[in-house]
Amino acid sequence: MSNRLHHHQIPELCFEISSLLLSKTSEPGKAPVSNYIFVEEEDLENFKLHLKNIFTAYVKQDQHLTNIARERVPKKAFTEEYDVAEMLKIKKDLATKENFPINEEMPKYLVDNVVQMLSNDSAVSDIFVEDDLLRRKLMPIILNTVRGSETHHVQVEQHKYQIKKVTMKWDSYLDLARTEIYTLAEKLEIGTFND
Numbered sequence: 001m002s003n004r005l006h007h008h009q010i011p012e013l014c015f016e017i018s019s020l021l022l023s024k025t026s027e028p029g030k031a032p033v034s035n036y037i038f039v040e041e042e043d044l045e046n047f048k049l050h051l052k053n054i055f056t057a058y059v060k061q062d063q064h065l066t067n068i069a070r071e072r073v074p075k076k077a078f079t080e081e082y083d084v085a086e087m088l089k090i091k092k093d094l095a096t097k098e099n100f101p102i103n104e105e106m107p108k109y110l111v112d113n114v115v116q117m118l119s120n121d122s123a124v125s126d127i128f129v130e131d132d133l134l135r136r137k138l139m140p141i142i143l144n145t146v147r148g149s150e151t152h153h154v155q156v157e158q159h160k161y162q163i164k165k166v167t168m169k170w171d172s173y174l175d176l177a178r179t180e181i182y183t184l185a186e187k188l189e190i191g192t193f194n195d
Helices: 007-021 041-072 084-097 103-120 131-146 149-187
Strands: 037-039 124-127
Touching (some): 007 131, 041 084, 041 103, 041 124
Antiparallel strands (some): 037 124
């Protein structure tokens, strides 16, 4: 199963991770205690921005590789279409060369980056759990977000192909109709629309 993170998924992903990490439990008669990390109120926006930046940077690099792969895949004869499976293969080769994790490797990479950010971010005042526990809690959130996204991507590409195919068919009908009109106009010795 391939995984893919899309730009539109980032806000929800950041919200879910922030909610988990900043969640608090309280016992009767005691102040709420953070379960995972502590972020000062004035640092909260910076924390959320740093979290968002991890996913945004990943999506940008992923899109960059997709664009390069699209340019490199051979176009089908007489069309501007390309084979989606071939494009994905080229993208995978590019990602391997650049040591950029895609598909099955991507969730672990993102989890590792979030854990590293938590350890190094000045906005995070304290971490109350071990890295392994953070990884175990973050992985399901990321997997649920990205699972099946590649299937959606392939479906979108297939729909785009169908639309272009229908458009090309109508364009060929239009060209045929124009040719017939011009031929008929010449036979009748009348001017065409451009005259």
